[in-house]
Amino acid sequence: MSVAFESPSPTPYGHQNPHSSNDAYFRQLSTNVQRPSTQPINGTNIHQEFFNAIQTRHTGQSPLVLVTSENRPSSRSPVQKSPPPTFPIEPINCEDLQSLLESDTKDHILLIDVRSFLQFSYSHIQYSINIAVPSTILRRPSFTIEKVYTAIVSNSERERLQQWKTYDQIIIYDQSSEILSDQCSARFLASKFDLAGYHGRLSYLKGGFELFKRTFPFMCDSGTRSNLQHKGESGMSLKLPSNHKPMSLGPLTVPAQDVCNPFFSNIRQNEELGMGPIKDRIPVRLPSGSSLDSNTDINLPNTPRCINISTYNHSGYTVRAPEWLKAILSLDGPKHLAEMYEKLERAEQKRLQNIVSYHSKHSHSNPSEFPLSIVAGIEKGALNRYTNIWPFEYSRVKLHRKGDSGDYVNASYIQYVSQPSQDINILPDVSEASLRTMRFPDSKTDIFRRYISTQGPLPTTFEDFWNVVWEQNSRVLVMLTKEEEMHKIKCHRYWPTSIGQTVNYGQSNVTLLSRTIESIDSQNQEDCIIISQLEISQPNQGRRRLTHFQYTGWNDFGVPDSPIGTLRLVGLADESQTLYEEHGGAGPMIVHCSAGCGRSGAFCAIDTAIQRLSKSLTQDVLFETIARFREQRVSMVQTMRQFVFCYEAICWWLLGYGELPVSDRDLSSEEESDHEELMCVDNKRHFQDGH
Incomplete structure (x- = not known):
């Protein structure tokens, strides 16, 4: 995309770079599929089905499940010990964390879960907040701790994270790490706090969530977030049914903490605006032979169309640009355009974050109550060409003649x-x-x-x-x-x-x-x-x-x-x-x-x-x-x-x-007299048979 983050290689304006990775934002679906006979989303299971659908369409896999000691492959390669960290991050064992969470000082601890959103929603340690940003994003030096805030949809959890300097200790945990590798999300996130000047204790949970839950299951919430009574707002949850059982996928091909977070990755602006303000500057091109004068009016060698903003001079015509157009064409015009576009992008980012947040908290999608619902698009995923372009419920076109796919069309x-x-x-x-x-x-x-x-x-x-x-x-x-x-x-x-x-x-x-x-x-x-x-x-x-x-x-x-x-x-x-x-x-x-x-x-x-x-x-x-x-x-x-x-x-x-x-x-005779020096060229073409 043509913005400061991940810009394509420089090419002449108007030409697509054949090696650009822009298409990664639009993940095409396989077209060699039979027309699905999809069923309506079960209202009682809306949360799980909604996010399973996102996960499935995003990764091309079945919904994510937890890897536990019961379904972990028996043969595993030995963990390679990473080099000594360049910043102080110490391990904390499960017993010490349990003692801290039951003590009066628990409010002085910030506990962060860096696993995927679906894993967190299925089960997590009490009082923890979820930061599920792909490691490929976290590793970027320009993705500062302030940028991490944008990945959190819950207002209460975002507020807790923003107060990170006030906590005595920050503890990060993933799925099962005994030692943090160089390329894991937990290490990258810890480095953000260190670089930002955190002076408290930085720790990671030895053995991760899996060992803690096996040791202290009563300290873990399953299917719902802790109410966070001291903040006055409950977090998001999938409210999984009590009889829900995850599918068995076999061995995962990537570390659990690096699985794409559907909350983050399906919102395009999360990645694109994560690098800060847009810095690209693209000027408006003018026609060949035209130029700007000192007043940012446009000089033309030929007769402009009959719009009453032009005057004739000895060298041709000068178009008196409206003030808004002058602002676009001025030396600061490219910066002004970038700022306007960024305003649109940030508004859409917030809109989409609110949509996903709403769906994580509510089991209904009544258009009168939530017009921006995207459940229909998620449910009929095989009918979408791309995995992150869904119509809003209130503005989507609905088929009158319903078929196997109901009334849905993208x-x-x-x-x-x-x-x-x-x-x-x-x-x-x-x-x-x-x-x-x-x-x-x-x-x-x-x-x-x-x-x-x-x-x-x-x-x-x-x-x-x-x-x-x-x-x-x-x-x-x-x-x-x-x-x-x-x-x-x-x-x-x-x-x-x-x-x-x-x-x-x-x-x-x-x-x-x-x-x-x-x-x-x-x-x-x-x-x-x-x-x-x-x-x-x-x-x-x-x-x-x-x-x-x-x-x-x-x-x-x-x-x-x-x-x-x-x-x-x-x-x-x-x-x-x-x-x-x-x-x-x-x-x-x-x-x-x-x-x-x-x-x-x-x-x-x-x-x-x-x-x-x-x-x-x-x-x-x-x-x-x-x-x-x-x-x-x-x-x-x-x-x-x-x-x-x-x-x-x-x-x-x-x-x-x-x-x-x-x-x-068609101008009246009076209008023609007002524009007698500006001849209108009517290029109306003759319609052929078929109109």
Whole structure:
């Protein structure tokens, strides 16, 4: 990702580094699976099933179980003794820890469990807090003790950790270590305290949790956390049923304490923001031949589009940039953009942490009580292309015709709606405006375009995808990915390949009527827009025409070489959608890339911002639009490069590239006289058969 942490190797802006590890954040699922016949989550076991599902989807294994003396392999390699530590950390035996926990001085001890969240939730030593951060993150010098705070969701436990300097002794334990190895989480965490200036005693529990529980089982909580009465808040728990028995996995291939923590690793920002403030600085690119003057106005060699912010001079035209655009284009603009993007990222990080925290404490997922529930996405894991992109319950698209997968499809309604000043957020992580527009989608106050943002269909979801198209009466489909990028499948082909061919997808019959290709860059054959006219029918339901746009000039996690192709696509999709709406009506425009968040979010944000800016140029509407979209689907506009590209596209649009929205193209004679020196170029194209 293009931020200070783990940035890809430097490449020209707009080009994806073929060796980047960005795809690690999106863990693709195997597509060679049969359509699952999944059952609803058992309400009484919601906690265990929820986290088992996360663990299974994240690691590709069965749910994690404890390794005890009963199921530990009989043959084990001898423990290699690590070199003497460079900081003082001494062992403490189980008997001494038990005495401390039963003494009056227990409040002066900070007891930390570094095992995985699932192990901790199954059973742990009383009064301990859980810090389950992967050792690959803890080992980074820049991941300071302050960064560790962000990995703890429980407010009470975070407060306890933040007071670490006041404790007389910090004791860390893992699963079963007799001696701490150089590369274990306990040693890395202890070094954080030492480097931060801790002056008390640093200790680790010899024999770990396994030996302590075997010796003092009455000092261990099973399935629930200690109430921490002195802090006034109970921690999180899975509330496992009393008859729950873990599955037997056989030998673990990695140390138990290094198993990925689903709480930490499934929230992208935990890793990406763990290195501190974003330090990357990405400037907005201007068109060739343009320049900034001393007032941060933009000089152009050609005639800009008819937007009343330009004047003519002897060398061409000068666009008087609005104040918000000047801030973006100034010398401090890249820093300002990074700060805005980080604000979005930290808001989403907190939102997702609160979601997982809620699910760990509550056994229900009633949308009216918790609109941001992601249980449906977890339950139907095999229907998701990626393991960390789940739709929120209140904004997810639900199938009317329920099949084996119920009403689930990984798709979300996306729509900007203004937030009146008198409205109050009923939840800290989602605005009343977003809740209202999803609750009453046909409200007259919702004047901006409604989209469906979804993942690239899988073979197991082709039927569901076309059912959504039919049920929602969608007529315009926008595809922002190639089928394969960098030798990875990003989207399976879900439409017919030959003109005249009809393919059956369950109840839907889809026919390819025509296909045309519009080149964007004559020097790059892969930068083009493929326009397909389709017809869909269902038994006894008639036929409908659709238009499918595929833009091939935008690779995953990257940005196009210029905004020209994106602006052209926005204009074509807007024109098609408007004409369909005027001739018989049309439902939401369906937009997808691979995951249905990064490129899809950027497209929806640019299109909506253009609609808003065509009415008024006085304020920066893009940031507000993206923030609202992120309330409705995870990671809409996912990377900082994509975020900057959105501003770049809007800047180029203001300078005359792309088109005005169809609804704003026809000017009255009075408006034409006001802009007589600014000739509007209407690039309206003739629609072919199929519209």
